[in-house]
Amino acid sequence: MTPRHLLGATLIMLAVLVPPAVAEGQGRGRGGPPPGSEPRLSPRQIAPADLTGYWVSVVTEEWRYRMLTPAKGDYQGLQLSAEARKIADSWDPAADEAAGHQCKSYGAPAIMRLPGRIHIVWQDDTTLRLVADAGTQTRLFRFGLPQPAGPRTWQGASAAQWETLGGGRGAAPSPAPGASLRVVTLNMRGGYLRKNGVPYSEDAVLTEYFTVAPLPSNGQALIVTTVLQDPRFFPQPYVVSSVFKKQPDASGWDPTPCSTTW
Amino acid sequence: MERSARLRSGLLVLWVFLVGSLASAQVDLSGSWVPRDSRTGNNLNAVDYTGIPINDEARIRALSYAPAQISMLERQCQGWPPYYLAIGPFGIKIWPEMEMVRGATISWTIGAWEDRLPTQIWMDGRPHPSRNAPHERGGFTTGRWEGNTLVAYTTHMKAGALRRNGTPSSDEATMITRFIRNGDRLTVFAVVEDPIYLTEPWMLTKNFQLDASPLSPVGPPCTPAFEGAAGAGRVPHFLPEKNPFVGELTEWFGVPREAVLGGSETLYPEYRKKLKDQYVRPEKCLHDCGGPAR
Numbered sequence: 377m378t379p380r381h382l383l384g385a386t387l388i389m390l391a392v393l394v395p396p397a398v399a400e401g402q403g404r405g406r407g408g409p410p411p412g413s414e415p416r417l418s419p420r421q422i423a424p425a426d427l428t429g430y431w432v433s434v435v436t437e438e439w440r441y442r443m444l445t446p447a448k449g450d451y452q453g454l455q456l457s458a459e460a461r462k463i464a465d466s467w468d469p470a471a472d473e474a475a476g477h478q479c480k481s482y483g484a485p486a487i488m489r490l491p492g493r494i495h496i497v498w499q500d501d502t503t504l505r506l507v508a509d510a511g512t513q514t515r516l517f518r519f520g521l522p523q524p525a526g527p528r529t530w531q532g533a534s535a536a537q538w539e540t541l542g543g544g545r546g547a548a549p550s551p552a553p554g555a556s557l558r559v560v561t562l563n564m565r566g567g568y569l570r571k572n573g574v575p576y577s578e579d580a581v582l583t584e585y586f587t588v589a590p591l592p593s594n595g596q597a598l599i600v601t602t603v604l605q606d607p608r609f610f611p612q613p614y615v616v617s618s619v620f621k622k623q624p625d626a627s628g629w630d631p632t633p634c635s636t637t638w
Numbered sequence: 639m640e641r642s643a644r645l646r647s648g649l650l651v652l653w654v655f656l657v658g659s660l661a662s663a664q665v666d667l668s669g670s671w672v673p674r675d676s677r678t679g680n681n682l683n684a685v686d687y688t689g690i691p692i693n694d695e696a697r698i699r700a701l702s703y704a705p706a707q708i709s710m711l712e713r714q715c716q717g718w719p720p721y722y723l724a725i726g727p728f729g730i731k732i733w734p735e736m737e738m739v740r741g742a743t744i745s746w747t748i749g750a751w752e753d754r755l756p757t758q759i760w761m762d763g764r765p766h767p768s769r770n771a772p773h774e775r776g777g778f779t780t781g782r783w784e785g786n787t788l789v790a791y792t793t794h795m796k797a798g799a800l801r802r803n804g805t806p807s808s809d810e811a812t813m814i815t816r817f818i819r820n821g822d823r824l825t826v827f828a829v830v831e832d833p834i835y836l837t838e839p840w841m842l843t844k845n846f847q848l849d850a851s852p853l854s855p856v857g858p859p860c861t862p863a864f865e866g867a868a869g870a871g872r873v874p875h876f877l878p879e880k881n882p883f884v885g886e887l888t889e890w891f892g893v894p895r896e897a898v899l900g901g902s903e904t905l906y907p908e909y910r911k912k913l914k915d916q917y918v919r920p921e922k923c924l925h926d927c928g929g930p931a932r
Contacts, residue, residue, distance in 0.1 A: 434905050436841050438677045439688035440893050443910050447891070447920040452928035453678030461929055491907040510907075539820060540786065554787030556820055585820045589787070589827060592814075592839055599818070601825050601845060614676045617825055617843035628908065638914060 418501035419519035424538055424552035425588045427496045427504065431598050431620035432628060435491050438616075443491055445571040445638055460575055460609035467573025469636035479634035482511035483530040483567035485582050488600045488618045493629050504536060504557075511634040517559050525563075528578055532564035539585070557586040569604070569614065571638075576614075580606035596622035665786045665819050667746060670853040671846035672729040674823070682926060684803050684883035687900030688893070696806050696835035697899055701881045703804025704874035715860035719798035720777050720813060722754045724828045724842035731853040746781060746788065749855035756856075759790045766793050773809050788817040800830065800840065805900075808834035822848040837902045890925040892918050 435442050438453075448467050456464065472480055482490070492510030499505040504517040517536035526533075539558045561582040569576050585601040597619055604614040684705055687697065707713055718726065731749035735758075736742070743761045750756040755776035766778055777795035781788055792813040800807045811832035818825040824846040829839045876882070887893040894916045897904050 433907060434841055436689040436905060437843065439897075439904070440887070440891055441678060443688075443897070443904075443913065444891075444893065444917055445919055447923040449929075450891075450923035450927050452926050454676060454928060456929065491910045493907065552785045554785035554816075554818060556818070558820070585818075585823075585825070587787075587818055587825070587827075589816055589818075591829060592831060597827070597829075597841065599825060599827050599843065601818075601820070601823070601843075603823070612676075613674070615674045615823075615845045616677045617675075617827070617845060619827070619841045619843060630907075637919075 419536070419538065420498050420501045422538065424540055424555035425557065425586075426551070427557060427586055427588060427598065428498065430493060430495050430623040430626050430629065432493050432623055433491050434619050434621050436619065438489075441570055442489055448572055450572060451570070451574050454569075454574060454614070455610060455612050456574070457609050457611060463575045463609075464573045467568075469573075472636045478636050479511055479513070479530050479567075480565075480636070481568040481571040482508075482513050482634050483564055483576075484515060484532050484534070484561045485564070485576050485580065485602065485604045485614075486567065486569050486571075487511065487513055487515070487531075488584070488602060489616065492632075493623070494620065495626070495629065509629055509631045512631040515561075517557070523563070528563050528565045530565055530567060532561040532582070534559050534561040554587065554589075559584045559586065575609055576604060576606050577608045579608060580604055591621065598622065664783045665788070667732045667788060667817055667819060667824070668734055670729065670731050670849050670851060671824050672849040672851075672853070673727065673844070674847040675843075675845040678928075683886055685881060685898060686803060686887055687801075687805055688887075688897060689905060690800060690805055690900045691836050691838045691840055691902040691905060692800075692805060692900045693835060693837050697901075698878070699835075700803070700805045701884065702875050702878070703806075704876055705803070706874035707804070709865040710873065711862045711864065714862045714865070717753045717755055717775055717860075718802065719775065719795050719807060719811075720754075720757055720779075720792050720815075721798075721800055721807070721828065721830055721842070722751075723748065723757070723815070724826055724844045725801065726751060726754060728752075728754070729849070729853050730846065731855045733855070747855075749853065750857040752857040752860070754857070757790075757792070759788070766791075777813075784816075786819065790815040790817070800832075800835075806835055808832050810834055811836075824848070890920075892920050 440446065449465050451461070451464055472478065487508050487510065490508070490510040492508055495507045497505050499516065502519045502521060506515040506517065507513070513531060515531045515534060517534045519536050523533040523535055536557055536559045539556045540552050564578060564580060564582070566578040567576060568574060583603040587599045589597045589599060591597050599617055599619055601617045602615065604610065685701065687700060692700070723730070728751040733747055734743045735745045735747065737744050745761055746759040748757040757776055757779055759779045759781035761781050764780065766780060771794060773794045773796045775796050777792040779790050779792040781790040792815065795809060795811055797809045798807050799805055811830060814829045816827040818827060826844045826846070828842045830836065830842070831839050885895070887898045888895050894913060897913065903909050
């Protein structure tokens with residue numbers, strides 16, 4: 377490599393490595409606003425990742441537990457307490473139906489695992505809305521606001537936070553590849569983690585990480601890692617990741633009612 | 639002439655520094671990571687291709703596979719391909735190899751397990767070997783940082799299996815693996831492409847948690863021994879339509895045979911609607927149900 381080539385390559389490398397903030401600062405010049413006077417940016421404005429759009433679930437793992445409703449008493453792979461096993465062994469979909477609990481297996485800890493499509497939009501500058509067509513369920517992820525108290529619901533109350541470099545939390549320049557949205561959900565009604573009556577309790581704490589990753593051929597994947605802490609029914613936290621693929625439009629969007637048997 | 643040489647030396651030093659900056663870690667992945675994943679493995683049934691976008695050729699090969707093949711003397715120690723990172727039951731130890739002067743990360747190593755070779759992820763910008771270079775069981779892997787995610791790209795793997803039940807992978811398969819750290823949790827997201835046996839990329843995940851107890855960076859030595867399953871010169875296999883396990887998932891769990899045999903269509907929600915009229919849920923679980931013995 378000649379010095380001229382080396383110099384060219386070095387300049388390109390420098391251009392890649394110069395922090396964008398430095399470049400912006402230089403462009404602003406002396407006439408820019410004084411430090412600290414910039415308007416506070418909303419979670420939507422600082423979003424380091426774009427989660428919005430239509431996503432379709434891709435069921436490559438636990439196929440027969442997700443695509444089909446397993447038989448009563450099938451809780452393979454799950455570490456359950458004796459109390460949870462007792463509940464699972466007495467699963468009665470007809471009784472759930474009669475009690476109006478058709479959506480018991482569509483709660484926040486289970487909904488991301490169900491085959492279907494999700495649609496994510498910014499409801500406002502501080503709230504992401506996720507709608508799942510399976511069971512026609514809506515989740516609201518609120519940034520930085522105290523969660524409204526109220527009756528327990530299947531989807532509970534969710535607090536969201538961008539999680540960026542090094543596992544830290546807070547504001548980040550956008551976009552930041554690999555950044556995750558961390559969502560903590562409380563105040564849920566007790567429901568079913570699997571459609572065949574494997575339970576979670578109303579004391580459960582659900583933590584989720586939503587991360588977008590590129591796929592071959594310009595595709596995009598959404599990886600949702602679910603961590604359910606529910607010591608009453610699960611001696612160890614329940615942890616799974618579910619994968620979605622981005623769609624260009626609403627093709628296949630098919631809102632369906634909840635079902636206790638299918 | 640002397641000035642040109644000095645300029646060249648100076649630029650080289652700067653260049654090495656800049657490349658080192660690009661290769662340096664954004665997140666520390668080093669440590670012992672134990673598996674913390676509640677999903678049920680798909681390695682239990684001899685014929686279970688659910689969730690894999692295989693083509694007809696892969697299906698035919700998979701159905702000819704007899705599990706006794708890994709008892710053959712020459713196959714006992716071959717180990718599983720790098721996909722096993724996401725489907726195996728083990729924890730992983732990860733550590734960096736550092737360049738001692740500037741502290742740049744030359745590579746990340748994922749330690750071995752008893753039937754999986756170590757993976758060295760080269761971070762120093764070296765290219766992949768030529769297309770005609772020999773393939774290794776562990777393949778050849780390079781890495782780069784995308785924000786706080788380590789992205790590894792693996793090529794040059796030997797033909798092997800996507801699942802331990804003989805679902806085949808070819809030596810043209812490649813894998814992109816993302817290591818996503820959130821606090822003390824690590825999510826591995828792998829995307830496997832195989833132009834010979836897959837009709838679309840196959841996506842896998844596995845979750846780990848950082849643990850204070852050190853895992854071994856190496857697997858135990860493998861010593862082949864006669865296991866009584868196969869005589870010399872014979873490869874255990876099943877002839878077409880003779881695989882005795884093909885009906886197992888249907889008989890035990892009611893899974894329609896077409897779904898048992900996998901394929902792209904079976905991965906998406908539309909296929910679930912197709913199953914609605916075919917599936918008869920068994921009244922009670924009688925096989926591989928989990929929980930205490932019953």
